[in-house]
Each structure stands twice: as C-alpha cells, then as structure tokens.
Amino acid sequence: MLRIAFFTAAVALGSMVSAAPNGPIRVVDGDTFKVNGTTVRLHAIDAPETDQMCGDATSPAWPCGAWVRDKTHEMFEGRMARCIATDTDRYGRTVAKCSVDGRDVGETLVSKGLAFAYREYGMDYDLVEKGAAVNARGLHGTGIMSPAAFRSAQRAKTRPNKVRNNAGAKTVTVNRGTSPKRSLLPNAINPACKIKGNISLNSGERIYHVPGQDYYAKTRISVGKGERWFCSESEARAAGWRKARN
Structure with missing residues (x-):
C-alpha cells in the first residue's frame, strides 16, 4: 500500500512539473510571458530588465530593456504558445520552454540577440548565443551589462551589504567583427x-x-x-x- 501511495504521489508530482499552460501570449518583458493567465519565465534565457540601459564608449546610452520588450511584443504578442514546464522559480512563476508554430521561443530570442543564454540554469542556448555574438546581432552589437549583473547592481543600491561578492559589473562580450554586419539596433x-x-x-x-x-x-x-x-x-x-x- 505504501508503494502504491508513493507511486501515485510521484506521478502527481511529475504531472505538476511537466504540465504548463498553452494559449495566447501576453508579453511582460523579454523573458517573461503571461500564457493563458499563468506567468511563465522562459527556461535558460535572460533578457535585459525593462528599465535597463545599454551603451559603451563607442555608443550612447539607450533603453535596451524597453527595446527588447517591444521587439518581443512585436514577434509574440497574441500568438498561441505550447509550453513544457521545467521548474517553478522562487517567485512562484512557472519556468518553461515554450514554442510558437513549432519554433522554440527561447532559441528565437537568443538567436536574434534579444536575450542571452542563462547558463546557470541550462546550456540549451549556449551555441545559439555564440552564433549571435559572432554576427553582432541585437544586443551583441553594443555594450551591455549582463542582466544578472544589472539586477545585482540594483539590489546593491538598496541592500549594499547583502549582494553576493561575485555579482559585480560583469559585461557580455561584444564581438563587432571586421566586416559590416546586419544589426537589430534601433x-x-x-x-x-x-x-x-x-x-x-x-x-x-x-x-x-x-x-x-x-x-x-x-x-x-x-x-x-x-x-x-x-x-x-x-x-x-x-x-x-x-x-x-x-
């Protein structure tokens, strides 16, 4: 009886992990959607925060977070998503891999340089990001602090003694190349x-x-x-x- 109960619980737990919402997308930001009313954080990618600015010594500061959100909205708002949950994050959001018309949404965003591979949570898009960087697509064509480092810097302003020592101002490598590249920059x-x-x-x-x-x-x-x-x-x-x- 105990084994049957354990098996039933395991099946139920597996269903909770694998089940995810399917339905129309409402874009929250570059890596977070509302799908059929459920908040979904896309698996293994990280996009700039909506209020994040980008730029370096060769380009002026510009609102890259809002730009990524708007580009993501153009591509996916209202479209039907099929999602497979992989986890639940500390904020209670469903972490999932989603596809639209059979194409992985995370792969699309990373390939276009609108988001980065979040290797801490998976290597799914490692090679995809490297291809975007080599071709200077999207955010790889300008200076940008990694979204994780930006969040740490923002926390440091309010909780200076609680930020991890290794979460400083890391930057994403920009490879501009020697030949003109098509850029997604405004x-x-x-x-x-x-x-x-x-x-x-x-x-x-x-x-x-x-x-x-x-x-x-x-x-x-x-x-x-x-x-x-x-x-x-x-x-x-x-x-x-x-x-x-x-």
Missing part, C-alpha cells in the same frame, strides 16, 4: 546606418547628410540632443528631415 543609434541626422544649432532645423556631401565628415551625432542615424533617405524624409544642400 536605427536612431546605429552608426551602421550611414546617413547622419543633424539638428541646426541656430535654427533648430533638422537636416540629414549623406556620405560624399561637404559637411558629412565633420557632422557629429548627439543622440542625447535628438540627433540620429538613418539607413535610407526615404526614412529620413518620412521622419521630417531634409537633405543638406551641400
């Missing part, structure tokens, strides 16, 4: 887009410069002042900028 801050959108100091007029024009080389972009990059002249004109006369 065009506004992406110097791979060659057209410079400048704002006149005197008139406030918005003027764009293309390679080969007289003042192109001298023009510097200050994103903080509202200046930006464009990938095409049609994009610049649609945003309300005019072409420089020289």
Whole structure:
C-alpha cells in the first residue's frame, strides 16, 4: 500500500512539473510571458530588465530593456504558445520552454540577440548565443551589462551589504567583427546606418547628410540632443528631415 501511495504521489508530482499552460501570449518583458493567465519565465534565457540601459564608449546610452520588450511584443504578442514546464522559480512563476508554430521561443530570442543564454540554469542556448555574438546581432552589437549583473547592481543600491561578492559589473562580450554586419539596433543609434541626422544649432532645423556631401565628415551625432542615424533617405524624409544642400 505504501508503494502504491508513493507511486501515485510521484506521478502527481511529475504531472505538476511537466504540465504548463498553452494559449495566447501576453508579453511582460523579454523573458517573461503571461500564457493563458499563468506567468511563465522562459527556461535558460535572460533578457535585459525593462528599465535597463545599454551603451559603451563607442555608443550612447539607450533603453535596451524597453527595446527588447517591444521587439518581443512585436514577434509574440497574441500568438498561441505550447509550453513544457521545467521548474517553478522562487517567485512562484512557472519556468518553461515554450514554442510558437513549432519554433522554440527561447532559441528565437537568443538567436536574434534579444536575450542571452542563462547558463546557470541550462546550456540549451549556449551555441545559439555564440552564433549571435559572432554576427553582432541585437544586443551583441553594443555594450551591455549582463542582466544578472544589472539586477545585482540594483539590489546593491538598496541592500549594499547583502549582494553576493561575485555579482559585480560583469559585461557580455561584444564581438563587432571586421566586416559590416546586419544589426537589430534601433536605427536612431546605429552608426551602421550611414546617413547622419543633424539638428541646426541656430535654427533648430533638422537636416540629414549623406556620405560624399561637404559637411558629412565633420557632422557629429548627439543622440542625447535628438540627433540620429538613418539607413535610407526615404526614412529620413518620412521622419521630417531634409537633405543638406551641400
């Protein structure tokens, strides 16, 4: 009788671990969804926090966490997910691997450089992330503190004596390569887009410069002042900028 009871309990426990919600996705952030009303933390990936900023010595600070959330929303909001639970985290969220149209959602996000492999919880996406890094996709094309390190830094502001000693400002390696790569960075801050959108100091007029024009080389972009990059002249004109006369 005891063996039967133990077997029944084991089966029930296994069902609890493997069962996960299926249904339409509501995106919370880059690695957390609501699926049919259940909060799902995607297995073995880690995306920037919504309020996280990115940037380094060669690129200005920009809201990469909100950008990742918006990109994830564009791809998955409202779509039907099939999930397999792997665990429950300390916040009570269901940890799961989810797929949409047969494609692993975590793999898609890591492949596009919108999230990182969370190796502490699994090596599922290790090689996928390395491929994204080599090709400078998404977040690999700019400086970024790892999401885990960012969270530790945020905790340190309120609980300076309780943060783990080894949870400092680690950064994700950025491999820019030697040849131009297609980037998922917003065009506004992406110097791979060659057209410079400048704002006149005197008139406030918005003027764009293309390679080969007289003042192109001298023009510097200050994103903080509202200046930006464009990938095409049609994009610049649609945003309300005019072409420089020289």
